[in-house]
Amino acid sequence: MADLWRLIGKRLLLGLLTLFAVSVLVFIGTELLPGDLAEVILGQSATPEAVAAIRAKLNLGDPAIVRYWRWFSGVLVGDFGNSLASGRPIVTVLLPRLQATLFLAATAAVIAVPLAIGLGLLSALWRDRTFDKTTSAATLAAISMPEFFIGYLLVYVFAVQLGWFPAISRISPSAGFGQKLWAIALPALTLTLVTTGHMMRMTRAAVVQVLSAPYIEMAELKGTPRRAIIFRHALPNAIGPIANVVVLNLAFLVVGVILVEVVFVYPGMGQLMVDAVSKRDIPLIQACAIVFAITYVGLNMLADIVSILANPRLRHPR
Amino acid sequence: MSAFSGYDRALRRGGLDRRGFGKLTAMLGAGAAIGAMLPGMARAQGEPKKGGTVAIGATGGATTDTLNPLLATASIHQLTSFMWGNCLVEYGTDGSAVPELAESWEPSPDAKTWRFNLRKGVTFHDGKELDAEDVIWTLNQSRGEDSQSGAAGIMTQVKDLRADGKHVVVVELEEGNADLPYLMTDYHLVIMQKDSDPASGIGTGGYKITEFDPGVRIFGERNENYFKTGRANLDSVEIVGIADPAARTAALQTGQIQIMERVDPKTVDLLSKMPGVTIHRAAGGGHYSMVMRCDTAPFDNNDFRLGLKYAANREDILAKILRGLGRVGNDQPIPVTDPFFATDLPQRTYDPDKAKFHMKKAGYGGEKIPFSTSDAPFAGAVDAAVLYQQHAAAAGINIDVIREPADGYWNDVWMKKPFCFTFWGGRPTADMMMSIAYHSKAAWNESYWFRPEFDKLLVQARAELDRPKRAQMYAELQRMINEDGGELIPMFNDFVDATTAGVQNFELTPQLGLCGMRAPERVWLDG
Numbered sequence: 001m002a003d004l005w006r007l008i009g010k011r012l013l014l015g016l017l018t019l020f021a022v023s024v025l026v027f028i029g030t031e032l033l034p035g036d037l038a039e040v041i042l043g044q045s046a047t048p049e050a051v052a053a054i055r056a057k058l059n060l061g062d063p064a065i066v067r068y069w070r071w072f073s074g075v076l077v078g079d080f081g082n083s084l085a086s087g088r089p090i091v092t093v094l095l096p097r098l099q100a101t102l103f104l105a106a107t108a109a110v111i112a113v114p115l116a117i118g119l120g121l122l123s124a125l126w127r128d129r130t131f132d133k134t135t136s137a138a139t140l141a142a143i144s145m146p147e148f149f150i151g152y153l154l155v156y157v158f159a160v161q162l163g164w165f166p167a168i169s170r171i172s173p174s175a176g177f178g179q180k181l182w183a184i185a186l187p188a189l190t191l192t193l194v195t196t197g198h199m200m201r202m203t204r205a206a207v208v209q210v211l212s213a214p215y216i217e218m219a220e221l222k223g224t225p226r227r228a229i230i231f232r233h234a235l236p237n238a239i240g241p242i243a244n245v246v247v248l249n250l251a252f253l254v255v256g257v258i259l260v261e262v263v264f265v266y267p268g269m270g271q272l273m274v275d276a277v278s279k280r281d282i283p284l285i286q287a288c289a290i291v292f293a294i295t296y297v298g299l300n301m302l303a304d305i306v307s308i309l310a311n312p313r314l315r316h317p318r
Numbered sequence: 319m320s321a322f323s324g325y326d327r328a329l330r331r332g333g334l335d336r337r338g339f340g341k342l343t344a345m346l347g348a349g350a351a352i353g354a355m356l357p358g359m360a361r362a363q364g365e366p367k368k369g370g371t372v373a374i375g376a377t378g379g380a381t382t383d384t385l386n387p388l389l390a391t392a393s394i395h396q397l398t399s400f401m402w403g404n405c406l407v408e409y410g411t412d413g414s415a416v417p418e419l420a421e422s423w424e425p426s427p428d429a430k431t432w433r434f435n436l437r438k439g440v441t442f443h444d445g446k447e448l449d450a451e452d453v454i455w456t457l458n459q460s461r462g463e464d465s466q467s468g469a470a471g472i473m474t475q476v477k478d479l480r481a482d483g484k485h486v487v488v489v490e491l492e493e494g495n496a497d498l499p500y501l502m503t504d505y506h507l508v509i510m511q512k513d514s515d516p517a518s519g520i521g522t523g524g525y526k527i528t529e530f531d532p533g534v535r536i537f538g539e540r541n542e543n544y545f546k547t548g549r550a551n552l553d554s555v556e557i558v559g560i561a562d563p564a565a566r567t568a569a570l571q572t573g574q575i576q577i578m579e580r581v582d583p584k585t586v587d588l589l590s591k592m593p594g595v596t597i598h599r600a601a602g603g604g605h606y607s608m609v610m611r612c613d614t615a616p617f618d619n620n621d622f623r624l625g626l627k628y629a630a631n632r633e634d635i636l637a638k639i640l641r642g643l644g645r646v647g648n649d650q651p652i653p654v655t656d657p658f659f660a661t662d663l664p665q666r667t668y669d670p671d672k673a674k675f676h677m678k679k680a681g682y683g684g685e686k687i688p689f690s691t692s693d694a695p696f697a698g699a700v701d702a703a704v705l706y707q708q709h710a711a712a713a714g715i716n717i718d719v720i721r722e723p724a725d726g727y728w729n730d731v732w733m734k735k736p737f738c739f740t741f742w743g744g745r746p747t748a749d750m751m752m753s754i755a756y757h758s759k760a761a762w763n764e765s766y767w768f769r770p771e772f773d774k775l776l777v778q779a780r781a782e783l784d785r786p787k788r789a790q791m792y793a794e795l796q797r798m799i800n801e802d803g804g805e806l807i808p809m810f811n812d813f814v815d816a817t818t819a820g821v822q823n824f825e826l827t828p829q830l831g832l833c834g835m836r837a838p839e840r841v842w843l844d845g
Contacts, residue, residue, distance in 0.1 A: 049463060049464065053464070083382060085380075085382030085384075086381075086382050086383065086384045086532065087384070093381060093532075096531075097381070152564060155564075155565075155568045156568075159568060159571075159572050160568060160571050160572060163572065166572065166574055167565070167568035167569050167571070167572045167574060168558070168560065168565055168568065168569045168574055170535070170558060170574065172535075173529070262561060262562050262565070263562055263564070263565055264565065265558065265559070265560050265561075265562070265565050265569070267381075267531070267533070267534040271381065271533075272381045275380040275381040275382055275533065276381070276382065278380070279380065279382045281382055284381075284382070
């Protein structure tokens with residue numbers, strides 16, 4: 001058990017190290033932007049006096065390492081500074097967007113993950129039968145279509161024709177939980193369709209592979225029921241790859257849904273980052289990048305830990 | 319000369335940055351426009367009715383938005399500013415300058431000094447009464463080297479601002495300008511309270527902003543003390559930022575919004591067939607131009623330029639690129655909606671024979687003529703260039719369409735290559751448009767067309783207060799550009815908005831979409 005904790009601790013440390021490296025890269029990235037940051041902010045209307053004023057305000061005269069430390073130490077305590085474009089603290093800009101994104105991602109995940117794993121298991125169980133082939137075809141078709149197209153299709157059917165759900169996900173601040181769920185029904189469904197195929201096929205492949213292992217043959221020979229073979233013997237050994245693909249999709253739900261946000265006019269992180277980039281709002285871009293990095297690193301770490309827990313061989317590396 | 323370059327610089331600075339403005343107005347479909355409506359369009363009916371709420375789906379919102387009117391660029395900002403505030407002058411539905419916070423104004427005979435008489439008894443949302451000091455403070459926010467205001471450019475012509483009593487503001491200009499009241503309709507010049515925070519959203523307007531979620535949603539409730547009668551009829555107005563045209567259309571179809579900005583030209587026919595939906599369409603000042611550098615051979619020969627001009631089938635380009643949602647151009651930049659549009663200037667038409675004649679006179683022998691284009695100036699510019707290539711081929715002109723990278727188009731192609739596509743958003747006045755791109759000293763004289771007699775007349779016209787005389791001058795200026803200039807202007811674009819049943823008094827104005835961005839205070843609900 002102590003070994004296990006040491007392993008998890010090691011993973012956590014590695015994760016933090018990765019985040020630190022990411023923060024350096026993010027900072028260097030913005031340093032590498034062509035032109036002086038002050039000139040970038042002012043655009044075409046830059047006068048030398050205005051540039052000097054901005055440079056002084058942002059302490060651009062200091063060496064990069066000093067500025068990096070000033071920024072990084074702020075980030076450590078959750079202070080990302082102020083948005084250049086609106087002057088508001090970045091935390092107040094970012095938090096509502098992050099909440100909205102997490103709410104949508106969680107809703108989609110709650111539908112998609114059990115659905116995908118369930119369908120994957122059933123497909124593995126009934127391999128090459130009609131159910132397997134239908135599910136494969138349907139999910140493949142769904143992931144082959146771009147997400148904005150699926151979004152438009154759903155809007156056409158469920159909003160314009162049937163009128164069951166709203167076409168754009170407008171959420172007023174006073175809306176209750178049920179109303180919020182209703183408002184994001186279509187984007188959540190879109191994301192479900194987009195992610196299910198990937199996770200389902202990975203689940204199926206992992207389970208199918210395990211099912212061809214000799215110990216499964218052994219279990220079959222000794223007469224273990226099919227259900228028990230799948231759930232007791234096959235699934236635990238397939239958890240590693242499944243966890244990885246699930247996590248990949250969860251990360252996608254958080255950082256990669258800009259098109260869905262645009263189609264459904266949903267105020268999430270993707271739109272925030274795009275706005276920040278188009279306005280050259282450097283601190284906001286940095287903050288978004290850090291949040292996305294935390295999401296990726298955190299979720300991947302989770303997948304690693306789950307795989308380690310599920311696989312004794314990884315727990316005792318030789 | 320020096321006075322002119324000051325003015326030109328003025329136009330260049332601030333919000334009138336060419337690329338930004340062009341892109342923005344293209345996006346908004348802004349520019350001058352007259353309510354040339356589609357058949358069957360419902361006009362305003364009956365008396366204003368109070369009550370109800372309306373949601374407007376508009377473009378251009380971003381997370382980084384603030385309520386500060388000085389920084390306004392996109393239509394969402396303009397709509398919002400006109401919800402909570404007013405200008406000195408309003409752009410009327412007929413293109414006239416209508417008194418707003420200024421109830422009247424009078425210029426000196428040389429149009430250099432203007433007196434604006436303020437309306438009395440107008441109060442801000444917090445109860446403070448409007449006076450001359452508020453107006454001067456507001457206008458000063460757009461002056462000075464370090465002003466971030468989008469109106470900083472036009473305000474550099476102001477030499478001095480002073481109050482004459484509590485209710486008179488005297489504006490003194492560097493040079494005479496008969497268009498000053500029009501410049502006061504600029505949405506950056508929404509009057510704020512002296513020493514207030516420009517982003518407070520407190521003004522004299524018809525709605526008080528009660529909720530501001532940047533780029534997402536802006537909510538306003540009626541100001542019961544509004545000084546205008548029959549305006550701001552709705553109990554509340556919601557503005558929703560919807561960048562995607564398909565999402566805007568779906569929101570209108572499902573009743574989530576009642577007013578939609580910028581209908582997609584591709585779906586306008588389908589949308590107009592929907593029960594209850596009314597399409598509003600108006601001409602704009604935004605125009606597309608094929609620029610020839612008049613200082614570079616062979617474009618320095620006017621016969622060569624005329625040949626190319628006669629070789630364009632404008633109707634065809636308009637029908638295929640804008641799906642008819644525009645007007646044909648006549649190789650000069652003033653739109654039909656402008657009061658100074660030269661009506662008796664003959665429309666140039668597609669005439670391969672004339673084109674051949676002029677090209678032959680210019681000594682053209684069928685060589686390749688490189689024409690640079692890209693989708694940077696506007697979506698469809700590459701297709702339009704290929705269409706033109708076909709038209710010109712019929713006149714024996716060999717156009718070589720060169721697709722340039724969209725990235726860096728304005729730096730590397732525009733004003734560099736001898737023959738290329740460009741786009742201009744409309745300008746509020748004829749003077750501005752010509753000063754910014756046709757005066758010899760203009761930094762954006764993209765056709766390198768230098769005519770001292772044009773420059774002289776342009777400056778004269780600017781200060782001329784006698785309208786018929788002024789109109790004559792502008793007609794002459796347009797003729798000069800049309801006959802001799804380096805711009806082949808095939809078309810102007812329209813802007814197109816839509817409303818659902820029950821929205822009344824949605825009348826487009828000759829400037830900006832959504833009723834001059836004043837739809838919130840103009841419309842009411844009935845039926």
